[in-house]
Amino acid sequence: MTALAYGAALALLVIGLASIVAGRNVVKTLIGVELASKGVLVNFVATDPAGSQGIVVLLILIDAIVVAVLLGVAVAAYRQYGTLDLEALGRLTW
Amino acid sequence: MSGTYLAIVPLVALFGGVFGTYLAGRYTRERSTAWAGGIAVVSLLVALAATALLWIRSLPIEYALLGEGVGVRVTALAVFLSSISCLVGLAATVHATGSGDAEDAPEVYFPLVLAAAAGVVGIGFAADLFSLYVFFEVMAVATYALVPFAVDRATAVEAGIKYVVMNAAGSLLAIFGISIVYAHSGGVLDFATLSGELATTTGPGPLEAAVLFLVVGFGVKAAVVPLHTWLPDAYAESPASASALLAGLATPAAIVAMIKALAVVPDGVSVGLLLLVLGGLTMTVGNFLALGQRDLKRLLAYSSIPHVGYIVFGFGVGFYGGFSVAFDGALFHVLANAFMKGGAFLAVGAITYRLAEIEGETRTLDALSGVGYRMPVAAGAIAVAVLALSGVPPLAGFWGKLFIVLGSAEISGTVGVGLALLVIGNSFLSLGYYLPVLGALFGTPTDATRVVDRTPVALAVPILALTAGTILLGLAPAFGLDLVGSAADVLQGGLEVAP
């Protein structure tokens, strides 16, 4: 059972990272961030469901804050460029 | 147990400052920058004083808010990070009060600066791996808003997008690594017992994966090549005091956080070699990237990358052979870097602030030509800083590099000599872009630099303070080595606490 959970955690991380790396749109990138962070949660819960609850609750809050701030940056970028397309946002060199 | 509540004072002072500066900035007349800045300075001074008091007690001190559970653990490393954090935070705050950085939103700017400083203090104080991540994230989120702080400038927002996306992904990898450690150790995260716990577990497989995740995850924030691509834009586009905070504090603190997390890994996993290779790569690539830059702030930003390299390399040598001199060198360079880079970015900010009153383009070396005659304080500070950064002997940057070179030379055979030569060669390479800076600062004045005003007093004070630190630390390295040595011992001992 735990092995399956760890597998799911890794799968979520890989899916999330793929979306972060390949996503053309900022929103897709942020969806990747959310998914990958769920993988972390699964890892903690699968190891020690009751004992890790404090950590998991705090992590959920932290993830929500991070995604909110990232969305804020996305809104700021949209106001400057009129798009959320990452390739169109390529004025400064990577 | 009496008196140990002092252990929490630095954190509480800074957290209180976060709320206090918001209220002061929000509800005083005219949204006063002076009030918010004043409160920020007070809370940083309180934190610094408490840190100094902690240093003269017998360490480590443990303290939990309700007397049980995970609290803070004050070690020499915590005092070390806390001192750097407060000093750089003070300089950045005073500078922001005097320049226009916080002008349009002091009620947001100062809380963010204090939160970033508090995050770094917390990285030192964290008693377990999860606390380390939480405080790392406090620092990271504060800087997420500081980089694109000029939200009406498109380039700043774009630098911000790059910065937050890469760093959010990095934080995720770091916490995933921590979750693997949690799974591997069976639910133990406390630094006091973790390294012992991990040493008894069988099979290094998951642990090696965890090390990779931790190195890559914290490595993004630390700007280890090839994860450095956000750095030049972020440093160049953020306000001057925020750049100083990022370069002098946040990035080196991310390296220390990485090392603190890696210090618990038992000897069987080759952490040292990995860090050695990454460090060597980072300093070399960083130096080549910095060559040929014409924009002074961007040049300084690029030149931060090789310094990340020196520090990571030093820790790598230390882990590789257990050489304490390399640990000392790396941590000493963290301290020196705070003064050198902090002073340099603040001085660039002062010059930009004055030149912006006269002409549009203010940061290229050509536009700055001869500014040293009218703004001797700022230009002198940059001169001292770049000389120190390139490792010229009687200045702060020399000693850290010397110890790192000595440490690498301890590795037996030609490899050790080669590694030592790599560091020395890189230092000479860096002169290739530092000398043009000196040439430009004291070159033929342009029309603008001939009439520019002197450095404002409020900006000159923090710049002079950091420059004085660079010089003093170079003349009397024993002054810093006292603290650095104890902090390095904590890291080298795997953060174990004797029961």
Place this chain on the structure above:
Amino acid sequence: MIDQLTTAALVVTVLAGLVAVAARDFLVSILSLSSASVALAVYFYLAGAPIAAVFEAVVAAGLVTVLFLFVISLTETDAAERISGAKLPLVGLALGLLLGVGIVVWVLVDPTVGGRASDVAFAETLWSARSIDLLAVTVLVFVGVLAVVRLTAEQLEPESDGETGPTAGSREVEP
């Protein structure tokens, strides 16, 4: 039975995640992300972490979904029309809240489920075991709110004041 449910919850989470990443339509992506959170909340509950399940359902499935929908409605005009037609943010929030409340009620009514302590005991252990982290997260929430206010409130034209909530228009606009 519990095992099969747990497996199903994990599989649904991963599949919904895949859909969220692969879908071309942003609305589909966001709603899949929300379903992944709901499935994950079910997994947390079955694994024996009810409080974490409540938080996952309310914060991740509810709040974060609403945030995403809000940004999409600001930035993608065609998606915005469909959202305002269906009032999707409200639906998402309501679903997340319902699930959260449902789990809380379930736990309160039947404290034997999974054999775990009550909410109050959990709150105490969270506070005493992770007080310093809780303090840090409190500051983090405040810092995050400040950051979002700064990043989104900015239009620099007086007309836009108040557009993004009471705090958003609070910055002084220079004439």
